[in-house]
Amino acid sequence: ASVLVLNGPNLGRLGSREPDVYGSQDLASLEKLLVAEADGRVEIDLRQTNDEAELIAWLYEAVDTGTPVILNPAAFTHYSYALRDAAALVTKAGVPLIEVHISNPHARETFRHTSVISGVASGVIAGFGFGSYRLALRGILDA
Ligand code: DQA
Numbered sequence: 001a002s003v004l005v006l007n008g009p010n011l012g013r014l015g016s017r018e019p020d021v022y023g024s025q026d027l028a029s030l031e032k033l034l035v036a037e038a039d040g041r042v043e044i045d046l047r048q049t050n051d052e053a054e055l056i057a058w059l060y061e062a063v064d065t066g067t068p069v070i071l072n073p074a075a076f077t078h079y080s081y082a083l084r085d086a087a088a089l090v091t092k093a094g095v096p097l098i099e100v101h102i103s104n105p106h107a108r109e110t111f112r113h114t115s116v117i118s119g120v121a122s123g124v125i126a127g128f129g130f131g132s133y134r135l136a137l138r139g140i141l142d143a
Pocket of ligand 1: 008009011072073074075076077100101102103104105112
């Protein structure tokens with residue numbers, strides 16, 4: 001069994017991008033943290049793209065394979081109805097999809113206060129740094 005950990009635009013720059021907001025660790029460190037948390041119970045399949053179409057294709061893959069998803073939609077969170085519709089296909093298929101954010105978007109600019117994804121997610125975790133992903137993985141493993 002595996003868990004898809006999908007990361008949207010600009011998250012490939014973690015480590016150097018706004019370290020005051022997102023910390024100084026990169027995606028490779030995130031992967032290590034999640035592999036340690038999984039402790040052999042599931043494979044961690046971590047991916048990042050700046051491309052909305054690619055992210056949507058990965059969500060179809062989750063539907064077709066029944067693979068649980070941890071999704072950081074990044075800026076798509078706030079406006080991508082296409083991503084929302086694809087996320088809805090996942091949860092409507094009975095496959096868990098947890099929306100995660102490194103920062104707490106509600107404590108930031110107004111445009112970040114809206115998520116078009118949350119309404120179709122199984123759950124939402126934000127504000128715990130990389131710990132948001134770890135908590136999401138725990139939730140999936142506990143379920
Ligand atoms: C983010 C929050 C979004 O508002 C932002 O566009 C990101 C990262 C987070 O993980 O805190 O790229 O999703």
